[in-house]
Amino acid sequence: MGGMRLKLNLFAKILLLVGVPLLFELGFACGLFVMMQQLDAAATNEHKAREALASLNSIYERLMDSSKLVAGVFTKNGGASISELHEITATIPGDVRNLRHTFSDDADAEELIDKLERDLNASLRILDEVFSQFESGDRLGGFQHLRDLKHAIPDLTLQLNDLRARCLKDAELKFSQQSQDRRNIANLLMLAIAFNVIGAIAVAIYAHRNITSRLLVVAENTRRVPLGQPLLPPVGGADEIAHLDTTFKDMAVALEKAEAERKEMERMKQEFVSMISHDLRTPLTSIQVFVNMLSKGLMGQVPEPVTKKAQMADRNATRLIGLINDLLDIDKMESGQLELALEDTSLPAIIERSVESVRGFAEKEGILVEWRGCEPITVHADGDRIVQVMVNLLGNAVKFSPKDASVRIAVEKQGAEARVAVIDQGRGVPEHLRTAIFERFKQVSTKDATEKKGTGLGLAICKAIVEQHGGVIGCDSVEGQGSTFWFKLPIRGNDAKLADASERAKSTVPQ
Amino acid sequence: MAKILLVDDDEDLAETLADLFQMLDHEVLVVGAGGPALQAMITSEFDLILLDWQLPDMAGIDVCKQYREKGGKARVLMLTGMRDAGSKEAGKAAGADDFLTKPFSVDQLTDRLQAMLA
Numbered sequence: 001m002g003g004m005r006l007k008l009n010l011f012a013k014i015l016l017l018v019g020v021p022l023l024f025e026l027g028f029a030c031g032l033f034v035m036m037q038q039l040d041a042a043a044t045n046e047h048k049a050r051e052a053l054a055s056l057n058s059i060y061e062r063l064m065d066s067s068k069l070v071a072g073v074f075t076k077n078g079g080a081s082i083s084e085l086h087e088i089t090a091t092i093p094g095d096v097r098n099l100r101h102t103f104s105d106d107a108d109a110e111e112l113i114d115k116l117e118r119d120l121n122a123s124l125r126i127l128d129e130v131f132s133q134f135e136s137g138d139r140l141g142g143f144q145h146l147r148d149l150k151h152a153i154p155d156l157t158l159q160l161n162d163l164r165a166r167c168l169k170d171a172e173l174k175f176s177q178q179s180q181d182r183r184n185i186a187n188l189l190m191l192a193i194a195f196n197v198i199g200a201i202a203v204a205i206y207a208h209r210n211i212t213s214r215l216l217v218v219a220e221n222t223r224r225v226p227l228g229q230p231l232l233p234p235v236g237g238a239d240e241i242a243h244l245d246t247t248f249k250d251m252a253v254a255l256e257k258a259e260a261e262r263k264e265m266e267r268m269k270q271e272f273v274s275m276i277s278h279d280l281r282t283p284l285t286s287i288q289v290f291v292n293m294l295s296k297g298l299m300g301q302v303p304e305p306v307t308k309k310a311q312m313a314d315r316n317a318t319r320l321i322g323l324i325n326d327l328l329d330i331d332k333m334e335s336g337q338l339e340l341a342l343e344d345t346s347l348p349a350i351i352e353r354s355v356e357s358v359r360g361f362a363e364k365e366g367i368l369v370e371w372r373g374c375e376p377i378t379v380h381a382d383g384d385r386i387v388q389v390m391v392n393l394l395g396n397a398v399k400f401s402p403k404d405a406s407v408r409i410a411v412e413k414q415g416a417e418a419r420v421a422v423i424d425q426g427r428g429v430p431e432h433l434r435t436a437i438f439e440r441f442k443q444v445s446t447k448d449a450t451e452k453k454g455t456g457l458g459l460a461i462c463k464a465i466v467e468q469h470g471g472v473i474g475c476d477s478v479e480g481q482g483s484t485f486w487f488k489l490p491i492r493g494n495d496a497k498l499a500d501a502s503e504r505a506k507s508t509v510p511q
Numbered sequence: 512m513a514k515i516l517l518v519d520d521d522e523d524l525a526e527t528l529a530d531l532f533q534m535l536d537h538e539v540l541v542v543g544a545g546g547p548a549l550q551a552m553i554t555s556e557f558d559l560i561l562l563d564w565q566l567p568d569m570a571g572i573d574v575c576k577q578y579r580e581k582g583g584k585a586r587v588l589m590l591t592g593m594r595d596a597g598s599k600e601a602g603k604a605a606g607a608d609d610f611l612t613k614p615f616s617v618d619q620l621t622d623r624l625q626a627m628l629a
Binding site: 281282286288289292321341 | 599612616
């Protein structure tokens with residue numbers, strides 16, 4: 001096919017698939033009908049020829065019988081009458097008519113029949129004459145007429161034989177024509193069967209090449225698009241499948257474009273975030289260091305109101321920095337870019353650093369942070385990030401504790417995990433929020449954002465950090481009596497064993 | 512009393528930090544780029560070098576690397592804008608002793624100074 005392929009639509013193709021075999025079958029049926037007609041005609045003709053033969057035989061027999069009758073009249077001298085003769089010869093005109101009918105389309109034969117009829121009639125007249133002369137007693141006259149008959153009869157016999165030969169020839173011809181016709185019909189049937197088989201195969205191949213295989217190309221393309229694999233070349237043609245193929249490819253291109261645009265947006269966002277994270281930090285450092293110095297009196301003696309305002313500015317700078325850090329962290333976690341600097345680290349040391357970080361804030365709030373130390377546990381973790389988690393949990397605990405309460409830190413080993421718990425005596429977390437508070441911007445009370453100055457991101461960041469370490473974070477609480485925020489970090493197999501060994505070696509646990 | 516080299520291209524921050532160091536009785540030299548910093552490192556000895564992550568002429572870690580290659584022994588504190596683990600490792604490989612993520616408070620800075628000068 002290839003370049004010769006007709007530009008047909010699917011409807012036209014289906015019409016072709018149905019129409020061509022149908023036309024063929026119709027043609028075949030017509031041909032068969034005509035052949036049957038021919039066969040029928042040949043059979044009728046053969047039958048006619050045989051009837052004619054029978055008529056000829058009948059004429060011949062009757063002629064012989066009448067001759068015998070005449071001969072009998074002479075030898076036995078009486079016994080037969082003219083009525084007997086008439087009885088014998090009565091069928092002859094009918095037989096002649098039959099003959100004439102049979103050879104109605106053969107001019108030669110017709111001439112012969114005319115002659116035969118004339119001669120027959122002449123002979124019959126002679127016979128009549130002979131009989132009537134005998135009956136009237138004129139035997140001599142009769143005898144003379146009989147002599148005429150002697151010449152006429154052989155001549156008639158010759159004519160009859162001639163016609164018989166013609167009839168036989170004709171019958172034979174028609175017979176062989178019939179068998180020829182039968183062979184032709186058989187051949188036509190064979191041809192039709194072969195053509196049907198080939199046609200069925202051709203239709204199947206055509207349907208496959210034109211419809212199925214091309215639909216499969218489209219199906220294969222739909223499979224490839226979500227995998228991002230290159231699409232197959234166009235299916236070609238001008239039908240609905242080709243249209244579907246083109247439309248589908250257009251859609252795939254549009255999708256690809258949209259995906260590229262999305263990636264570009266993502267890249268721009270990353271650039272923007274990294275720009276902010278770099279360009280915002282340096283000026284913020286200047287501000288923070290300056291207000292720190294001012295509020296700490298490192299800039300020399302300043303009036304009391306100025307110190308107060310400086311401390312306020314200091315707090316706000318710290319909040320602003322905390323907020324920016326939280327937002328950047330959340331962005332990193334969402335884009336899956338949170339990287340951990342994992343190393344074997346002492347868990348008590350991490351907790352020590354965290355407690356140190358919140359001590360100032362806790363003291364200001366009048367909260368005691370209780371940390372009695374624990375057995376040496378080595379975790380494979382990013383120390384700074386775990387400190388971030390602890391500072392967050394401790395900060396929350398301090399914020400939500402009543403005046404003069406204490407916040408306790410408990411660390412214990414649970415199998416291959418280390419569990420760190422921050423226990424407060426605050427208002428607690430309602431049961432239905434215990435999972436939700438780890439989502440972004442979820443706080444127990446809507447007032448928390450303003451009163452407690454939280455971003456609502458802290459616990460979400462803690463959760464992300466802990467989970468990145470392969471740990472879990474959770475919250476237990478009795479409402480009104482306080483909450484326990486805990487997280488578990490895996491102690492790596494070999495490290496855990498080493499840690500156990502070193503633990504046993506040390507008999508006392510340093511405070 | 513220690514001798515500190517502060518390398519940062521942000522003049523305001525450099526001035527503020529220089530004031531703080533002087534307030535804390537340290538001697539401080541401020542330069543705004545990597546080239547002059549390496550020059551200063553050759554001409555005089557320092558106890559501590561504060562090195563910004565990104566300088567106008569070169570990267571802070573490259574300054575650190577070259578300093579260490581020349582046999583510089585002073586402790587180096589990198590001031591970074593990023594908190595990611597990758598840059599920390601790169602800094603350590605270049606020979607930096609510690610990191611301080613901007614923005615930092617006076618307390619965080621003085622804690623770090625105390626630890627490094629001890």
